[in-house]
Amino acid sequence: MGWNSWNSFANIVNSQIVQRQAQTLASNGMKQAGYEYVVIDEGWWLGERDAAGNIVVNAKQWPAIEPGQKDGDMANIAAYIHSLGLKAGIYTDAGQDGCSMYPDSGPKYMSTGSEGHYDQDFLQFSKWGFDYVKVDWCGGAKEKRSGAVQYALIAHAIQKAEKTTGRKLYFSICEWGSQNPWVWAPGVGEIESTIWRTGGDIIPPVVESLHDVEHDKRVITSGNVLESFEAGLHPEAQHTGYFNDLDMMVMGMRGMTDALDRTHMGLWVISSAPLMVGTDLTRLSQATLSLLTNQEALAIHNDPYGLQAIKADEPTPGIQIWAKPMAIRGRRAVAILNRTDASAQVKVDWKKLGMKGTPKSLRDVWNKRDLVALDAAVSVPAHDLALMVVDGEDEMPAEYPANQTNIIGIQAFRGPGFARLHYANTTGHVVVIRMTNSSGLSTAIALPPTVGSETDVVGLILPKGTADLSFEGQGAAIGKLDVYAW
Numbered sequence: 001m002g003w004n005s006w007n008s009f010a011n012i013v014n015s016q017i018v019q020r021q022a023q024t025l026a027s028n029g030m031k032q033a034g035y036e037y038v039v040i041d042e043g044w045w046l047g048e049r050d051a052a053g054n055i056v057v058n059a060k061q062w063p064a065i066e067p068g069q070k071d072g073d074m075a076n077i078a079a080y081i082h083s084l085g086l087k088a089g090i091y092t093d094a095g096q097d098g099c100s101m102y103p104d105s106g107p108k109y110m111s112t113g114s115e116g117h118y119d120q121d122f123l124q125f126s127k128w129g130f131d132y133v134k135v136d137w138c139g140g141a142k143e144k145r146s147g148a149v150q151y152a153l154i155a156h157a158i159q160k161a162e163k164t165t166g167r168k169l170y171f172s173i174c175e176w177g178s179q180n181p182w183v184w185a186p187g188v189g190e191i192e193s194t195i196w197r198t199g200g201d202i203i204p205p206v207v208e209s210l211h212d213v214e215h216d217k218r219v220i221t222s223g224n225v226l227e228s229f230e231a232g233l234h235p236e237a238q239h240t241g242y243f244n245d246l247d248m249m250v251m252g253m254r255g256m257t258d259a260l261d262r263t264h265m266g267l268w269v270i271s272s273a274p275l276m277v278g279t280d281l282t283r284l285s286q287a288t289l290s291l292l293t294n295q296e297a298l299a300i301h302n303d304p305y306g307l308q309a310i311k312a313d314e315p316t317p318g319i320q321i322w323a324k325p326m327a328i329r330g331r332r333a334v335a336i337l338n339r340t341d342a343s344a345q346v347k348v349d350w351k352k353l354g355m356k357g358t359p360k361s362l363r364d365v366w367n368k369r370d371l372v373a374l375d376a377a378v379s380v381p382a383h384d385l386a387l388m389v390v391d392g393e394d395e396m397p398a399e400y401p402a403n404q405t406n407i408i409g410i411q412a413f414r415g416p417g418f419a420r421l422h423y424a425n426t427t428g429h430v431v432v433i434r435m436t437n438s439s440g441l442s443t444a445i446a447l448p449p450t451v452g453s454e455t456d457v458v459g460l461i462l463p464k465g466t467a468d469l470s471f472e473g474q475g476a477a478i479g480k481l482d483v484y485a486w
């Protein structure tokens with residue numbers, strides 16, 4: 001959770017802009033709500049290196065902030081962000097050239113990527129004090145590289161840098177889904193916890209201060225938000241610590257209405273997608289801010305299983321029931337998405353959410369109140385989204401014991417299914433097992449180390465059909481798998 005400069009500032013980003021956004025994040029309630037990263041996206045350097053290959057930045061763009069600091073040192077802004085109790089993020093590209101264009105459409109700057117300098121650059125980011133790095137794919141795509149290979153090399157450079165500085169550098173993969181990263185990104189390079197972008201950009205940036213013809217005509221539509229949500233649906237790859245990234249948020253930006261803000265927040269929350277707000281925070285309305293900081297919505301987002309929602313039902317075309325399995329037994333978050341032009345009265349069929357009987361309680365998240373009539377229809381306005389948390393009783397799961405190498409023939413015939421995987425991993429490193437299914441899906445599942453004799457549980461979404469889990473010879477002991485009836 002945090003803020004990213006790209007959507008609202010593109011390549012015009014500089015120290016003053018970042019300071020102002022960080023101050024706002026620290027004082028408008030977002031920091032308290034859990035937004036912690038301030039990420040400087042593309043535009044912070046223009047491809048210049050010194051004779052030793054070190055990145056050189058523009059001294060005017062990144063001046064000293066405190067006495068004793070040097071102009072043109074990125075450590076200045078990282079220290080400033082830290083002084084507000086926040087974490088600092090930076091950006092590079094996996095290839096030689098990055099995407100870099102000013103302001104976002106041209107002219108192009110060459111050599112803004114890290115290829116050939118992976119160890120040097122990631123160590124530099126960490127020494128400057130950055131805690132997060134987003135790694136883009138413009139150069140990688142141009143050179144027709146393998147994402148799985150390059151991002152594994154980068155994961156290793158990050159791990160080396162972390163060892164040297166003792167500072168965690170969170171890895172954000174931005175490969176736009178072009179080489180199916182959900183297949184290889186979970187645990188790539190044995191990295192513990194990562195996110196990977198699943199699609200192209202939600203919008204071209206809207207830089208309000210530019211007032212050029214191009215930027216002035218950019219308006220966000222519900223199509224932008226829904227397409228990013230749909231491009232990100234790879235629930236089999238997502239589990240605790242490993243997340244599909246639906247892109248930076250556009251809440252409150254030009255074209256967004258209250259209903260569309262609710263839809264956007266609801267979909268990102270129920271997907272446990274990174275909440276990296278791309279809006280100019282100084283322009284947020286109270287309504288948008290209160291959605292972004294809605295604690296009950298954020299509790300859904302921060303559920304320890306971190307699963308994506310399953311489309312449980314579409315009772316009439318355009319009315320969709322999305323349900324997110326939660327770590328607490330019998331609990332789900334439910335989003336009712338109305339994609340139609342008319343308001344709708346929607347009655348949820350609880351059986352389709354794998355529940356025995358009617359729920360015990362139902363919470364309306366936007367309005368922070370309990371709903372008393374548990375079987376009544378919920379009213380959802382046109383192009384809006386209702387968000388609820390429901391507690392009830394689960395149907396009994398089917399249990400699959402593991403043998404030494406795999407679990408085969410796991411069945412989820414009604415649709416994507418929800419499962420709890422019990423495992424132990426005493427290897428001391430991340431173990432990547434593979435899930436394959438009858439319709440050709442093959443995805444990586446990363447299992448971080450467990451402590452001592454304790455076993456851990458991760459939630460998983462199984463693809464529709466029959467699936468196998470294989471963990472041959474990799475030292476993770478799978479206890480059993482419980483598969484629920486939805």
Ligand code: GLA
Nearest residue numbers: 006041042099100136174201
């Ligand atoms: C790509 C990424 C964006 C942003 C821009 C910068 O398009 O997907 O998120 O980082 O590059 O050019």
